[in-house]
Amino acid sequence: MDVKIVDVAHRAGVSTATVSRVLNDSSGVTAKTKEKVLQAIKEMGYYPNAVAKNLRVQKTKTIAVIVQDINVSYFTEIIKGMENMAYVKHYKVLICDAENQPSKELEYLTLLMNRTVDAAILVAPAIPDSDILDIAGRGYAIGIVGRHIEHEGVPCIYTDNVKFSTEVVTHLVGMGHTSIAFLSGYAESIDSYERLEGYMKALKEHRLPFRPELIENGNFSEAGGYEAMERLLSRSADFTAVYAANDEMALGIYKICRERGIRIPEDLAVVGVDNNRISKYITPTLSTVNQPKYTMGALIVEKLIDSMNEDQFSDRRVFKVDSELLVRSSSSFQRNSS
């Protein structure tokens, strides 16, 4: 059904080699020949078969991006940045939704081994470092967003969780809070761990006691945040602020507060992380931490493509970007420093 390069060659009265040349670089082809070939291509409606080309040149110019959930704007914003950079570099992006299942992350990585893609980017991966190191060690091109891995040649972009978490808590302390709860994501997550670390660091700096009963785990989901907050409330109700390790969990907090008549921010200050789109539409608007998502996406793609085209490793492959605390209504009620 399809017209192929040899058909074009016949029609133009040249060889396939020549057609291929005008298709690609065009170097060393007479203007007249080129004209003939282009004419034939147009007349026959020829489109080069990308699969055949990929096989021959051993490249697909495609990057797989593996995210946990394509529905959360944190990921889609990053993807936007990736796609744009990929576009200017003439790459395609194959988006893979792992649906929060680590097993699916691994499964999608086989796209790398079977050469469907030239490279893969893991965004906030749930699989252990060892798996990633293993694959990177076998020479496959991998990039990571949201984590930092010790392997030469693997570009990583992440934010300083400890730093912004410290800022969040410091902000809350500044608003007069002395009992601040922390809702972590799932326990294996590095982000959870580092955000907790920042929380503890800030407590220490402000000479506030660390109270384990104010820590709960909400698995980064709205429902999880709801349940975690429920447990927290049933245990002790003397905290006046809660720092949720992401906005989704903060939404769960909002929900239970609405149900129980707890006013935000008067009775309870809330701060999240991610600057989800919803956070600035909900009432009261949610204080949160904004990461330069678009930039992160664009940067990792750029670095990854560069690293594939370089013969030696780049000088710089690990990028720590800064996040910014956005103080909104949910935490802007000044409490008497009793």
Place this chain on the structure above:
Amino acid sequence: MDVKIVDVAHRAGVSTATVSRVLNDSSGVTAKTKEKVLQAIKEMGYYPNAVAKNLRVQKTKTIAVIVQDINVSYFTEIIKGMENMAYVKHYKVLICDAENQPSKELEYLTLLMNRTVDAAILVAPAIPDSDILDIAGRGYAIGIVGRHIEHEGVPCIYTDNVKFSTEVVTHLVGMGHTSIAFLSGYAESIDSYERLEGYMKALKEHRLPFRPELIENGNFSEAGGYEAMERLLSRSADFTAVYAANDEMALGIYKICRERGIRIPEDLAVVGVDNNRISKYITPTLSTVNQPKYTMGALIVEKLIDSMNEDQFSDRRVFKVDSELLVRSSSSFQRNSS
């Protein structure tokens, strides 16, 4: 660098044909031989080259999905449905973000012609029917969500805009409104047109006058909704309800109302379309129309794959699904039927 099928064949002491057979159907291979081959595959860490296979079998088992904006949940929900169906059918989904540019939609369609994908699905396409018909007419597999096209062999799934728009307006009339404004999306869009049609139909049914000055265009975006509402307000302020052709524009309405002290729903009832995730978090919660997005995504993929594997056209290729009006706070203030 990579180990290929011939290497495995050598190691197992068989031919590539045999290796290929155990890789695929395995039919007609001795258990013992199969064992040897599998052993060799494992030992050598062999992964079949998908590109070579695709070239040989003339298929990629991949479907391109072209959406306007990967950031809006309407699209991502549909994509989720697509991916799940694709997953069970052993297909991959290549997501393409056209960034609201019709030219990019067309550009992504070349993935079809150059055989990078076996089929493409357009979600709420902005390009004209003629372009789509042209490509479908050349024998490429195409599916459409959100529009209905006259071409045998092109599966389409869409909702009855007229029907639910009539319901929306009837609901508003039922709440006591007699002056109802309409914010349309961009003018070329069929959705815009049909939603307007439903709006007018309902007015007629309820013997309410059609007043052109109550119609404005907001381009389906939040900013567009804001500006459209601004124009509407500056022109005449005697309407008590507004039906926005999607939730994004409704958000723009919320914004300007907040700025101008217009209370929703007491002063103004608002209804949107799409059931964006934000719609149920914003205050007041936004009445909207819910489409079975996930199902639509799953269905179109199923039908498209089926149609590719059938020799004759399927009996049924056009599906009209029903949407559901979700009455929430933004339109639930009963007005005296003055």
Place this chain on the structure above:
DNA sequence: AGCAATGCTGAAAACGATTACAGTTCCCTT
């Protein structure tokens, strides 16, 4: 005009799998 150098062009070998076809083995039946 003759020669070298340059520039275009084409023939054919990859790329790594699948698969039609032919060939071999093996078993069963008589």
Place this chain on the structure above:
DNA sequence: AAGGGAACTGTAATCGTTTTCAGCATTGCT
């Protein structure tokens, strides 16, 4: 034991490009 048939396996062509290498023109220079 021989023959026939079934079941398994291998050889080689094929998918549609790109690209190396060699050959052929053409041009410029003396």
